[in-house]
Structure formats: structure tokens, C-alpha cells
Amino acid sequence: MxxxxxxxxxxxxxxxxxxxxxxxxxxxxxxxxxxxxxxxxxxxxxxxxxxxxxxxxxxxxxxxxxxxxxxxxxxxxxxxxxxxxxxxxxxxxxxxxxxxxxxxxxxxxxxxxxxxxxxxxxxxxxxxxxxxKSRPRMRMAEPVNPAKFAGNVATASRFCLIGASTGGTEAIREVLERWRLPDVAVLIVQHIPPAFSASFAERLDRSSPLFVRHAVDGQALQAGHAYVAPGGLHMRIVRARGGYAIRLDESPPVNRHRPAVDVLFDSAMAFKRDCIAAVLLTGMGDDGARGMEALHNSGVFTIAQDEATSIVWGMPGVAVSLGAADRVVPLQHVAQTVADAARTRSSSSPAAGRYSEKRISP
CATH class of the missing domain: 3.40.50.2300 (Response regulator)
Structure with a gap:
């Protein structure tokens, strides 16, 4: 024993x-x-x-x-x-x-x-x-009030999905601090209690060039904005007039979680052509891994945080074991990898399908 x-x-x-x-x-x-x-x-x-x-x-x-x-x-x-x-x-x-x-x-x-x-x-x-099973480490203080992406109130025609759990509040912060894409909306599911999610969104907003918002049901996605799922509510992406919107609900927990990453990922399957990437960051369990596998198999570019920089390599580790990740990268490279994927997709024809270079980093 x-x-x-x-x-x-x-x-x-x-x-x-x-x-x-x-x-x-x-x-x-x-x-x-x-x-x-x-x-x-x-x-x-x-x-x-x-x-x-x-x-x-x-x-x-x-x-x-x-x-x-x-x-x-x-x-x-x-x-x-x-x-x-x-x-x-x-x-x-x-x-x-x-x-x-x-x-x-x-x-x-x-x-x-x-x-x-x-x-x-x-x-x-x-x-x-x-x-x-974690790798504890002290975080650096976040920068305050970075320059925001200017003049972006346009409806978002492209989006990125991010899911995380244990260790994810700081991992998401680091990804958004390094964000490069002012014309993309970001949807975030972090396993977090209801009392924290609004403050979490506010904290991300202070340290990110994106405008980070606590998601509201029916809210239209805007370019240069990120949306954090409220604790206790599932978040889905739905088609809306001229673009996309957010749908929140209290349907039963999935993988023991509400919000669940798989719920968000599954909802994006119908709009995969406009999904530039799906990202799984540090977290215990397997929420999001099978949703990522389905997106991967449908041609969406997928990224998993690597084991060395994860507090707990559960969710991204399961995704990697399923063959669901196109790239496995350290946390500090996630934002740039998403930006590279967006450029690759914009330069490819719709008929090109999956990216021509499918690489798994060591």
C-alpha cells in the first residue's frame, strides 16, 4: 500500500x-x-x-x-x-x-x-x-492597467476557447497578459466557485490588453474581448445576428463541474470554422479532454499546456493521451502559439482543412 x-x-x-x-x-x-x-x-x-x-x-x-x-x-x-x-x-x-x-x-x-x-x-x-500531485510555485505580481486593444467594438467573427481548473486562475492570467490578437473573442471556462468568478474577471481585465468581462446570458461576442463563465453556470457559444453570443444555463453538472469545459467545447463544434484554437490549461481530472478531441478531429487547432509548467497535469495530460492536442507547449508560449495558429488559418483556404504542419512538441 x-x-x-x-x-x-x-x-x-x-x-x-x-x-x-x-x-x-x-x-x-x-x-x-x-x-x-x-x-x-x-x-x-x-x-x-x-x-x-x-x-x-x-x-x-x-x-x-x-x-x-x-x-x-x-x-x-x-x-x-x-x-x-x-x-x-x-x-x-x-x-x-x-x-x-x-x-x-x-x-x-x-x-x-x-x-x-x-x-x-x-x-x-x-x-x-x-x-x-502539484508543483507549487510563487507567482510574480501582475502588471496593472496595461494598454488595451484600441477601437475594437466590432462583432467578433472568430473566437478562441480556453479551459482550466486547478492552477488555472494564474495560468489564464499569464496567457491573456501575452495575448496578441485584437480581432478575436476569447471564451474562458475556469472551475471556480460562484463567489469568485466576477472578481476573477475583473482581475484579468486589470492585467490584460483584452477587455475581460464576466459573461452575461445573451451577450454578443466582441473582438478584443474575453468572457469568463460565471461560477455555477454552464457557458455555450451560439449563433446570433451578425455573429455569436453567449448562452448560460443551470443544466446539470458535466464531469462534476458547472461550468464545464466540455460543455463550451461541444457547443463550438457547430461553428468550428470560426474557432481559431481550443486550449486546455492546468487542472485536475479530465474535463475538456474529450471535447478537445472532438474539435481536434473536426479540424480545429488544439493546444495543451505541457506537464512541466502545469500545477496539475490532469486535463491537458488526458487530452495529450487521447491524441487530441496539435501542440503541447509551456504556459509562456500558449498565447504566441494561438497567434501563430490564427495567422496559419487566415492564410489557408477553407478547403485546406487541418493545418499543414501538425506537430507535437516534446
Missing amino acids: STPIRVLLVDDSAAMRALLRELLADTQDIAVIGEAADAYEARERIKALNPDVITLDVEMPRMNGLRFLENLMRLRPTPVVMVSSLTAKGAQTTLQAFALGAVEVLQKPAGTTNAELAAAKDELVRAIRAAS
Whole structure:
């Protein structure tokens, strides 16, 4: 039997630590090896116990979770799952935790029914398992207010699709910071709680040359704009007068997610000639991989983030295993690869079909 994932619980609430310990008690591949009530106690426990994963509260006395996380990632990078009260008010703080290197952020268990506790346990176990396989790294601070693409209010006739999960908030930010195409609309599905998605879109807007918007049902796609699927809603692309629009709905989760990447990718199949690329970035699981395979097989250019730069090489890794990726590239090359694909497509005749050079990078 493999060695269990060794977890340290850090929270100033003894009751919350006890609940987290109870939720993990009968999970055979996870072992809680210690607890800490604040950052200073956590520092000593980490030195003594060398945990594989740390769960960390944001609001703590003496030193808050963000400051502790920043110090940890600088001095002793360790996979961290933030367990916080997820509210719209605290969304910017929690997004900063992602920027500092947190692998995942979860809602503190609040319900008391068996079903609510079972759901909280499932999310906690999933996050800890993902964190144990991750490559934690501290992110650089994002640039503020970059120059926006000027004068683009035209209806978008071409679009790009991006899907991501664990580690994706920062990966998407890096892709959009390097974006080269002012005449393309970008549709983004990131697995994210409803309380965070609007703030996530605002944060991307501050660091990207694109105008990044929290998607609204019926919204027409505009060139030079990116649209983030709201947490808790699936996003599809649909034909609208003169171009394309967004359709949002609360249909059942797909691959356990809503929004799901596969839902967006599948919706684009009817409009594949105007899809310049479909991109899968870091994330646990396989959401988006089969949708990417279908797009790939229909002639859409497809890109997967490589393993070395992924926090968790789940979704893009499955796509690669299915043969669904035309290119496998480091995160810092994704935006340029999309731009190259757009130029290749614009210079090819509609009859040319798939790109003449199909290459898989090492």
C-alpha cells in the first residue's frame, strides 16, 4: 500500500480543525499528522513534521494566511489548500492566495446535514489529492492597467476557447497578459466557485490588453474581448445576428463541474470554422479532454499546456493521451502559439482543412 498523503491543518478555530480532521478520518490515502492554530505554530509544525499538503485559513491572528503563504512559498514551497469563508467580499483576497501559490481554495464546511458534510468531504479530499500531485510555485505580481486593444467594438467573427481548473486562475492570467490578437473573442471556462468568478474577471481585465468581462446570458461576442463563465453556470457559444453570443444555463453538472469545459467545447463544434484554437490549461481530472478531441478531429487547432509548467497535469495530460492536442507547449508560449495558429488559418483556404504542419512538441 502506498504511503498516505500527510496533511497539516492550520486554522485558528479548534472547532474547524476538529471538523476537518473528522472529514478526513476514514480516507485511507490521507493522514492528518498535526494541527496549528496560527502561522507561528504552523512554522514549527512544518519544520518538525514536513507535511505533504497544508490546509490553511485566510483569517488568522498574529499573521494572516496570505502573509504566511507568501513566506512559505519563498522559503519552503509546499502544496497549500486554502480553506476559507468564500464570499464576494473576500474574493480578491482569495484570488491573491492563488497568485501567491495556493493550489486550491475551498469553502469552509458550513452545513450540518449528512449530504452537506459528504459534499464538503468530497471536495476536501479531491483538493488534497490534487495538491499532493502539484508543483507549487510563487507567482510574480501582475502588471496593472496595461494598454488595451484600441477601437475594437466590432462583432467578433472568430473566437478562441480556453479551459482550466486547478492552477488555472494564474495560468489564464499569464496567457491573456501575452495575448496578441485584437480581432478575436476569447471564451474562458475556469472551475471556480460562484463567489469568485466576477472578481476573477475583473482581475484579468486589470492585467490584460483584452477587455475581460464576466459573461452575461445573451451577450454578443466582441473582438478584443474575453468572457469568463460565471461560477455555477454552464457557458455555450451560439449563433446570433451578425455573429455569436453567449448562452448560460443551470443544466446539470458535466464531469462534476458547472461550468464545464466540455460543455463550451461541444457547443463550438457547430461553428468550428470560426474557432481559431481550443486550449486546455492546468487542472485536475479530465474535463475538456474529450471535447478537445472532438474539435481536434473536426479540424480545429488544439493546444495543451505541457506537464512541466502545469500545477496539475490532469486535463491537458488526458487530452495529450487521447491524441487530441496539435501542440503541447509551456504556459509562456500558449498565447504566441494561438497567434501563430490564427495567422496559419487566415492564410489557408477553407478547403485546406487541418493545418499543414501538425506537430507535437516534446
